[in-house]
Amino acid sequence: MRPSYLLATLFTTLAASTVPALSADCDITVGLVMELTGPAGEYGQAGAKSVEMAFRDINDAGGVGGCKVVADTRDSQSQGNVAVDQATQLVNIKKVPVIIGGIISSVSIPILTSVTAPAGVVQVSPASSSPTLTALGRDGKTNGVFFRTITSDALQGTAAAKYAIDQGLKKIAIVNVNNDFGVNMVREFKTAYEKLGGTITTTTPYNEKQSSYASEASAAMAGEPDALYLVSTPVDGATIARAWISGGGKQTFLLNDGMNSKDFIESVGAQYLENAYGTSSGTSPTASTEYFNANYEAFSGGIAPSAPAADRSYDAGAIVGLAIAKAGKSDAAAIKTAMREVVAEGGTPIHAGKQEFVKALALIKEGKPVKYEGVIGPVSFDQYGDITGPFRLWKITNGEVTTVGELSAEDVGKLKDGK
Numbered sequence: 117m118r119p120s121y122l123l124a125t126l127f128t129t130l131a132a133s134t135v136p137a138l139s140a141d142c143d144i145t146v147g148l149v150m151e152l153t154g155p156a157g158e159y160g161q162a163g164a165k166s167v168e169m170a171f172r173d174i175n176d177a178g179g180v181g182g183c184k185v186v187a188d189t190r191d192s193q194s195q196g197n198v199a200v201d202q203a204t205q206l207v208n209i210k211k212v213p214v215i216i217g218g219i220i221s222s223v224s225i226p227i228l229t230s231v232t233a234p235a236g237v238v239q240v241s242p243a244s245s246s247p248t249l250t251a252l253g254r255d256g257k258t259n260g261v262f263f264r265t266i267t268s269d270a271l272q273g274t275a276a277a278k279y280a281i282d283q284g285l286k287k288i289a290i291v292n293v294n295n296d297f298g299v300n301m302v303r304e305f306k307t308a309y310e311k312l313g314g315t316i317t318t319t320t321p322y323n324e325k326q327s328s329y330a331s332e333a334s335a336a337m338a339g340e341p342d343a344l345y346l347v348s349t350p351v352d353g354a355t356i357a358r359a360w361i362s363g364g365g366k367q368t369f370l371l372n373d374g375m376n377s378k379d380f381i382e383s384v385g386a387q388y389l390e391n392a393y394g395t396s397s398g399t400s401p402t403a404s405t406e407y408f409n410a411n412y413e414a415f416s417g418g419i420a421p422s423a424p425a426a427d428r429s430y431d432a433g434a435i436v437g438l439a440i441a442k443a444g445k446s447d448a449a450a451i452k453t454a455m456r457e458v459v460a461e462g463g464t465p466i467h468a469g470k471q472e473f474v475k476a477l478a479l480i481k482e483g484k485p486v487k488y489e490g491v492i493g494p495v496s497f498d499q500y501g502d503i504t505g506p507f508r509l510w511k512i513t514n515g516e517v518t519t520v521g522e523l524s525a526e527d528v529g530k531l532k533d534g535k
Contacts, residue, residue, distance in 0.1 A: 142183035147206035149217035154194025155349040163429035165416040170433030177473035196226040203231040213448040214238040221246035221297040242429040253500030263501035265428040273304025275507035289336040292347035294321035333359035343368035354383035386515030398508035400493030404468035408491040431490035463487035
């Protein structure tokens with residue numbers, strides 16, 4: 117062997133030794149329970165890819181003490197009982213300190229009450245917006261382990277009511293999914309809408325995954341409403357919207373956040389949705405937003421960065437990864453404390469992406485505070501794991517979802533309080 121080759125080999129070996137090794141022996145596993153199939157499958161697929169992207173960025177930045185953060189992803193099938201089984205396996209067998217999921221409230225709530233709260237395991241939902249989750253925390257039933265990166269429907273229902281009135285929709289029929297999410301959204305909407313002078317002609321709950329919703333659509337047409345407020349998921353929502361249109365219902369819709377979906381628009385037909393309005397938990401754009409919007413579609417294999425739950429799922433993954441780094445170990449109690457610390461005021465602002473996480477991990481190692489400012493904007497968690505933020509007002513135009521305005525959290529709060 118030539119001396120020059122030996123020297124080159126030595127330098128290569130020395131250089132490699134200075135880079136933290138990401139060894140499978142010290143992987144820190146985080147459980148993901150996502151709705152990969154079923155009525156909320158579009159949400160879960162986008163969300164899972166976002167969390168994977170966040171973990172990739174943290175691992176590329178050096179990982180947690182040279183160890184990888186990896187996801188063990190399970191499909192809830194959009195069903196609470198399946199989700200509980202999967203979460204139980206992750207907690208009892210895999211011994212995960214954190215579960216990210218579910219996406220929808222009817223999955224997140226049973227995971228929380230049956231698995232994570234009793235076990236003291238941290239749970240982070242990117243998109244479960246039911247007020248019941250706040251109530252569980254207020255009643256001392258969450259063990260303080262629950263966090264979410266979406267605002268509560270207690271606020272979104274109010275924002276939707278104001279938006280409807282502003283569009284001149286004074287008489288509305290409601291068709292809603294008959295679960296915790298749908299019932300709570302309708303309750304909050306009804307309170308605000310009627311206070312603002314609106315009239316609800318009918319309220320028709322439905323059960324998921326029916327082959328036909330013709331009877332529900334027909335019932336909702338009583339009273340000649342100006343529009344249909346459809347509180348649903350993309351698959352069932354499209355079936356209901358088609359039944360409404362074919363039955364002669366007005367082609368004017370108010371939609372919840374999850375209906376901001378290409379699949380929904382294509383399934384119904386863009387030509388029928390030119391008067392479709394919706395609300396979503398909004399964002400306050402940061403450098404993280406720019407990074408995510410520029411890189412997510414390529415990473416995810418073609419999912420748009422605007423897909424439901426995509427942006428806030430990246431933030432859920434990033435906050436969890438940074439909290440594990442702050443905790444310094446795979447310990448649920450330490451991670452629970454660190455969840456608030458890595459988004460707290462006073463820390464060095466950190467954004468999404470490898471280079472930013474290199475900076476964050478170095479600061480954490482030095483014992484210095486960081487404040488992650490995410491894709492959805494700077495957030496912090498209150499005592500119940502909730503966040504506040506603006507609401508995005510959007511409209512479907514030529515088959516595309518277009519933002520037309522924003523309602524601040526302060527304005528929504530004033531409406532809710534009757535001010």
